[in-house]
Amino acid sequence: MANYLIGAGSSFLQGCSKIQQAYFLISKNSNIKIVGESIIYANPPQGCRDYFLYNNAVFAIKTNLTPEALLLFLRSVEQKLGRMRAFINAPRSIDLDILWCKNLKRASKDLNIPLNNLFNRSFALIPAIEAAKKAKIKLELEFTQAFEKLNIESRFKTPDQNLL
Ligand SMILES: Nc1ncnc2c1ncn2[C@@H]1O[C@H](COP(=O)(O)OP(=O)(O)OP(=O)(O)O)[C@@H](O)[C@H]1O
Numbered sequence: 001m002a003n004y005l006i007g008a009g010s011s012f013l014q015g016c017s018k019i020q021q022a023y024f025l026i027s028k029n030s031n032i033k034i035v036g037e038s039i040i041y042a043n044p045p046q047g048c049r050d051y052f053l054y055n056n057a058v059f060a061i062k063t064n065l066t067p068e069a070l071l072l073f074l075r076s077v078e079q080k081l082g083r084m085r086a087f088i089n090a091p092r093s094i095d096l097d098i099l100w101c102k103n104l105k106r107a108s109k110d111l112n113i114p115l116n117n118l119f120n121r122s123f124a125l126i127p128a129i130e131a132a133k134k135a136k137i138k139l140e141l142e143f144t145q146a147f148e149k150l151n152i153e154s155r156f157k158t159p160d161q162n163l164l
């Protein structure tokens with residue numbers, strides 16, 4: 001069984017519920033065991049010019065599926081939850097990405113592990129570290145080093161803080 005970290009993001013108003021539904025559908029797959037999860041964060045969009053807040057969370061899982069089979073399964077969950085790909089960075093009901101896998105790397109057009117930009121996207125990195133900690137998964141030093149470079153206060157604002 002391999003340990004993976006799965007990133008979930010939604011830019012819909014009901015983003016939290018999309019992430020909860022994704023969690024539920026993943027937990028129903030008999031080949032996957034969820035072993036930890038982060039809280040659901042509300043973050044300003046990063047790396048794109050959206051106006052709305054995103055919800056983001058990370059699930060730590062154990063599975064025997066190959067990375068390719070896991071990605072196909074995650075795509076099927078996205079479909080079930082109404083994911084459309086109208087254009088690049090289009091508002092998304094749910095985006096599920098393989099962020100990282102213990103002792104495994106991939107670098108092809110269709111699958112990068114760790115996911116490109118994981119280490120400079122605070123919306124993915126912070127919940128990834130949290131989920132791994134809950135699951136007692138030991139992460140590489142690269143995670144701590146990247147975390148220390150983040151300016152967390154300026155990157156994580158709750159909706160209430162944005163009104164100040
Ligand atoms: N680790 C990975 N997890 C998920 N998709 C990946 C991964 N590595 C490469 N991809 C590829 O990324 C492509 C784009 O995925 P998607 O449509 O979810 O993009 P996006 O959500 O618009 O952008 P982002 O990459 O920022 O999530 C897919 O075709 C997929 O094959």
Ligand SMILES: Nc1nc2c(c(=O)[nH]1)N=C(CO)CN2
Pocket residue numbers: 008009010043044045046047048054055056089095123
């Ligand atoms: N905060 C946040 N920003 C983003 C996100 C996301 O999930 N959260 N996803 C993007 C495209 O994948 C682009 N920007």
